[in-house]
Amino acid sequence: MEVRVSWHEGMRFVGIGPSKHAVVMDTDAVGGEGTGPRPVELMLMALGGCTAMDIVAILKKMRTPPQRFEVLVQAERAAEHPKAVRKVHLTYRAWGVPMENLERAAQLSQERYCSVSHSLSAELSFSVEVRD
């Protein structure tokens, strides 16, 4: 897979990949104007989106699609440069599904399917919450 990231101005950059959907990135630091998400934020969104897609697809296959679904991605970063993400906790929150199905889907995603999880060096953990 190939992605191209081009500089626009200040600290604003635009990424384009195979799907042809452009994504703006920016920062508030080093002269940026904060016109888009920061790269580390985008990486955490990619992690959340990857595993969330697994969970929703698996819950649908189990014939227990959620009424609503979200995942919180909480990252701990090193204090010193390069401030790598060391630990990430994922909280899977689903509405109207059996707890055991959500647990099983979360395990399958983390152990077998999620490409982004398996491309990160951070220590990952997760918990699940079911709501009515």
Added chain:
Amino acid sequence: MEVRVSWHEGMRFVGIGPSKHAVVMDTDAVGGEGTGPRPVELMLMALGGCTAMDIVAILKKMRTPPQRFEVLVQAERAAEHPKAVRKVHLTYRAWGVPMENLERAAQLSQERYCSVSHSLSAELSFSVEVRD
């Protein structure tokens, strides 16, 4: 840092982080409509954006800002699930800067500054190109 990714419909998800810039993610697979970048694509954009910000900031500090700058991010993924990204090659391409400054900036980003590079498990390599 905390990010929330919420399911909308189909395989469309929206991520929100501290910068408050929403990012859509989608896929063409498992019932998705391809309305946004895929998570792995977004992760590679995050990598490219992170290191590109370093490079432009460092070149500015060296008083040799580029006329134009882009980075190509080429990733090799495992064939089997979870299809992790195993190798990434970054090609830094700058217009109107001394080659040695671009090389030095690329080294500094990869060795010391780029948070996303240091948060990935993939083997990273890079090359530099200067154009007039």
